[in-house]
Amino acid sequence: MDRGRTRVSYQRNPNFCERIGQSLIGILIGSAILIGSSVLIFWNEGRAVQTAKSLDEGLNIVVSLDNPNIVSAENHGKLVHLIGSLQTDKELHDEAYNINVHAVKLRRVVEMFQWEEHETERKYDDGNGETRVEKEYSYSQVWRSSVIVSRGFDDSFNHRNPTEMPVPSKNYAAQEVTVGQFVMSYGLKEKINNFKQLGLSDSDIHTQSRVKVHNDYFYHSDDVHRPQIGDTRVKFEYAGISGKSSLGTPDMVTIVARQIGEKLLPYKTVAGDTLELLYFGSLSPKAVFDREMVQNTMFTWGLRFVGWLLMFIGFTCLTSIVTTLVDWIPIVRDLVTMGVCLMNLSLSISLSLTIIAIGWIFYRPLLGFAILAMAATPFIMSQFRGQPARSRMD
Known part of the structure; x- marks a missing residue:
């Protein structure tokens, strides 16, 4: 490993109004991510149902x-x-x-055999409204099947491919x-x-x-x-x-x-x-179609996870303005951040399950309605937990 230079720069920390502006932009981005993730999950369920039908059909007619x-x-x-x-x-x-x-x-x-650049970045809050950014570069010699462009290296003169x-x-x-x-x-x-x-x-x-x-x-x-x-x-x-x-x-x-x-x-x-x-x-034919079913299931769950993760990120962007409003109060900030995170987790899981259920209701009604009931569980529990509180107030 050949160590290169360390470059230091300073970034001005955004003020409160700028952070509010960034949160408002995050709301727009989060809305777009939510729409995209919903489309992805719905398309994935339609694809999974269609593939399952095709595999069932193939197994029944194969010679x-x-x-x-x-x-x-x-x-x-x-x-x-x-x-x-x-x-x-x-x-x-x-x-x-x-x-x-x-x-x-x-x-x-x-x-x-080529040079490969590695960049390590560290950030420190100087406490004076600025962030100190240190970027350290190092170089190693590796075998690669494609050309590593060295023109963009920090030290391209001594590390040329x-x-x-x-x-x-x-x-x-x-x-x-x-x-x-x-x-x-x-x-x-x-x-x-x-x-x-x-x-x-x-x-x-x-x-x-x-x-x-x-x-x-x-x-x-x-x-x-x-x-x-x-x-x-x-x-x-x-x-x-x-x-x-x-x-x-x-x-x-x-x-x-x-x-x-x-x-x-x-x-x-x-x-x-x-x-x-x-x-x-x-x-055997059954073994072939069983393997295809397993692949379809794994691919479906993989896309479901991606869709849920995007949905969680979307809700996080939407609610970022809440944490921004209280981030200047340390104890309140931590409590609000935890509560908002749990709320985003619950909303993303429920919405994902709802979209998944809609895709399966027509193909396998029992499974579809069971998933829909799971999606509604957090909201039903919140209603039941809220009733004793309202009773004590009355």
């Missing part, structure tokens, strides 16, 4: 093929399930490094991939991404004398143990072993797609989705 080497005309246009090994006619070839593999995909990954990669990265893909007698679509080929690094030996050394092999990399360097800025290393990765190969036996895959003659194409469901599924290994 299993006992032998992928036999193409039956009676399955034309139907959603089929088949298991077989990947096959390609030709090897993938990288001419620059004389690499040949029998696989569906091959990629050349090039990395260059090349402006382009000496050797370009490159991807190769088989034109035609078959499973038995069936030809896979482009979409199915794109799902083959089980990349593994290709092992290299001294016999694979490139014709250029400066190229060396170390730890399954081609090094363009005088010394692989002490690389210099601008040195490069190259590795190769493959995916989808196919046909006779020194890499091992062909990969077995399970496919669910629409049969059109000898081609496997996307299947359009009544719900509006397309089914074009591929998994490695031998799986």
Whole structure:
């Protein structure tokens, strides 16, 4: 790690009126975030319901093929399930490094040894209406697959990177991939991404004398143990072993797609989705659709969390003016901040659950109404807790 300079600057702290102005702007921003998060959650629930319907439909109509080497005309246009090994006619070839593999995909990954800048910022309140800002810069030497632009470095003179990669990265893909007698679509080929690094030996050394092999990399360097800025290393990765190969036996895959003659194409469901599924290994139709259901559930919950987080941030922006009004009173400020935070948490959870419930009421009514009841729980509890207080006042 090479330590650079530390730069010091001072920022004037905003006064009370300026903080109020910032809070008013926050209200506008918070409103926009709330609208956006509500749209995101509602769209996500619609997508989840549609995907669930499509998967249910697919599982009910899929036809299993006992032998992928036999193409039956009676399955034309139907959603089929088949298991077989990947096959390609030709090897993938990288001419620059004389690499040949029998696989569906091959990629050349090039990395260059470069400077990388790290910035550490610290802020201190000087107590005189200003904030002291210290920015400390440091530099390390790393391997990266893309060019790190050094023109914007704080110390670009002593830490200068090349402006382009000496050797370009490159991807190769088989034109035609078959499973038995069936030809896979482009979409199915794109799902083959089980990349593994290709092992290299001294016999694979490139014709250029400066190229060396170390730890399954081609090094363009005088010394692989002490690389210099601008040195490069190259590795190769493959995916989808196919046909006779020194890499091992062909990969077995399970496919669910629409049969059109000898081609496997996307299947359009009544719900509006397309089914074009591929998994490695031998799986039953139910196992395939169960995995898709799990993926749909995980993706749905991931977007729900993002939507809720945005909604919480939106409510926080909306209520920031409340904490701004009392931030000059230490004890009151802390109590109000905690109360507002809890209120924002409750509102964001309730509103998120309400939108989620609306999306599921028509598909699964019991689940939808159960979620809606959960969303209303905080408000119902507040009503019950408020009744004894009103009774004592009476």
